[in-house]
Amino acid sequence: MDKLKVGIIGVGGIAQSRHIPAFQALEDRVEIIAVQDVNQDRAKEVAAKYDIPRTFVQYHDLFVHVNAVVICTPNKFHAEITVAALEAGVHVLCEKPMAMTTEECERMISAAKQSGKQLAIAYHYRHTDNAKLAKQAVLHQEIGEPLVTRVQALRRRKVPGWGVFTNKELQGGGSLIDYGCHLLDLAIWLLGDPEPVEVLGTTYNRLSKLPNQINDWGTFDHATFEVDDHVTSYITFDNGISMQMECSWAANIKEDTRHLSISGVDGGLSLYPFELYQPKLGTFMRSDAKVEHNETNAGYIQAENFVDSCLGQDELVVKPEQALKVTKIIDAIYQSSDTGSSVKLK
Ligand SMILES: NC(=O)c1ccc[n+]([C@@H]2O[C@H](COP(=O)([O-])OP(=O)(O)OC[C@H]3O[C@@H](n4cnc5c(N)ncnc54)[C@H](O)[C@@H]3O)[C@@H](O)[C@H]2O)c1
The missing domain is CATH 3.30.360.10 (Dihydrodipicolinate Reductase; domain 2)
Incomplete structure (x- = not known):
């Protein structure tokens, strides 16, 4: 089985404390191949720290190289980046809240339906x-x-x-x-x-x-x-x-x-x-x-549920229609x- 190639977008606090360790722990199924952040210095620093091979300046350029992204930017950019990723055929795990407004969430769901790709929202308390x-x-x-x-x-x-x-x-x-x-x-x-x-x-x-x-x-x-x-x-x-x-x-x-x-x-x-x-x-x-x-453990379960859903081996626990509510x-x-x-x- 090919490994899922993952990119992390917005590599501040939550990307480093939760998502990068959780996805790297699934090394049998996943490879984090790149990070992207508007703060280039931070992107390079994080890539070096976690041994991630590439950094990108624009998220569109990252999409060509990955099967899935984790979006950890401020809330304002959740909808824009999620829709762009789904339109590029990339699965998305987006941090909570799903977006800033109901209308943005509806656009994200519509993009997920059209692409047939997974859209998960990081409400990890459920795990x-x-x-x-x-x-x-x-x-x-x-x-x-x-x-x-x-x-x-x-x-x-x-x-x-x-x-x-x-x-x-x-x-x-x-x-x-x-x-x-x-x-x-x-x-x-x-x-x-x-x-x-x-x-x-x-x-x-x-x-x-x-x-x-x-x-x-x-x-x-x-x-x-x-x-x-x-x-x-x-x-x-x-x-x-x-x-x-x-x-x-x-x-x-x-x-x-x-x-x-x-x-x-x-x-x-x-x-x-x-x-x-x-x-x-x-x-x-x-x-x-x-x-x-136990939130740390929940972060690992969340990553595994997302990865296995992308690989067609599980069903998302947090569905976008629920996060919209x-x-x-x-x-x-x-x-x-x-x-x-x-x-x-x-
Ligand atoms: N699930 C949780 O319990 C939990 C906990 C903390 C944060 N979060 C969520 O994660 C998101 C980020 O929070 P954080 O604490 O990591 O913030 P942060 O400020 O530490 O990190 C955000 C990163 O995004 C980058 N960024 C900003 N705009 C960007 C853009 N347009 N494109 C790419 N990168 C961009 C910033 O440079 C920064 O590195 C928020 O949506 C927040 O609600 C969730």
């Missing part, structure tokens, strides 16, 4: 052990019909101080599009992919504008901070499920809080840590502390906050 156990619990009816979902993606004073995360033009938003999106995706997947019907949202951009604020993840320019630092939302779905969602990069709370719980007709579950509540069994709670939110909700939260009214989705 963590506790997420997989929760999915099995829901599928095996251990909590019955899901009713109420609570999601919290709260970081205490951790605005990313690197890259362009506080730049609205390049990222499309802040804590919601960057961090909240992971837990939204995970919750919707666990719930069996229901359709959102109505979204009410409130976003804030206050704390991070104040000068002299403590931030645990480096420094950023407070004056140019244009994106949401806190978001709250209430989302209803076509099958009657409701979700309360809250996220922040800069919360004034005791400690970081990652929470996803689903309360169903017969029982419930939480993910952090994994716990299953089954009152019918008498023992109300079964917990498994050994089941972890997350972006639809994010768009609706931002719109609802701007207008002060809920947004009805068709």
Whole structure:
């Protein structure tokens, strides 16, 4: 079997910490043959560091030499580069969020359909052990019909101080599009992919504008901070499920809080840590502390799922139509906050 030839586009933080090690670990099936970045010095530095043979200045020139690309640029370029890669007949694993708007996601899906190539989105939380156990619990009816979902993606004073995360033009938003999106995706997947019907949202951009604020993840320019630092939302779905969602990069709370719980007709579950509540069994709670939110391992599984799907030996776990749903909700939260009214989705 020929190895899948892979190129990495945008070789900053996540490319180096997650994707390059994960794809290089699959050396029996994959070869990273090149990197491309608008920052040429960085491209050369990364190629040398990871022993990758080539660098490219333009991504179009890279497409001729690869079967697949991993797109790790700021959000603004996800749609443009994905569509160009698919039109060139190249499979794509695109970092999350899928894109900045619903319309961009729809263009990406249409390009994937026309090309017949794989389009995966890097919502890697689905590959963590506790997420997989929760999915099995829901599928095996251990909590019955899901009713109420609570999601919290709260970081205490951790605005990313690197890259362009506080730049609205390049990222499309802040804590919601960057961090909240992971837990939204995970919750919707666990719930069996229901359709959102109505979204009410409130976003804030206050704390991070104040000068002299403590931030645990480096420094950023407070004056140019244009994106949401806190978001709250209430989302209803076509099958009657409701979700309360809250996220922040800069919360004034005791400690970081990652929470996803689903309360169903017969029982419930939480993910952090994994716990299953089954009152019918008498023992109300079964917990498994050994089941972890192991993101590093999830990155390896994500790469393997993508590679094997490109080679026709597996099916993508994160499908683009599902990632589009997350972006639809994010768009609706931002719109609802701007207008002060809920947004009805068709
Ligand atoms: N899945 C996750 O948990 C996770 C974590 C971090 C980042 N991300 C996503 O990965 C993406 C990149 O984040 P990062 O932290 O690596 O950022 P980063 O700033 O560290 O790296 C981005 C790289 O892209 C390059 N770049 C910018 N514009 C480009 C273009 N048009 N073409 C080619 N290269 C370009 C930059 O020079 C830089 O090297 C974002 O979309 C972010 O949301 C996902």
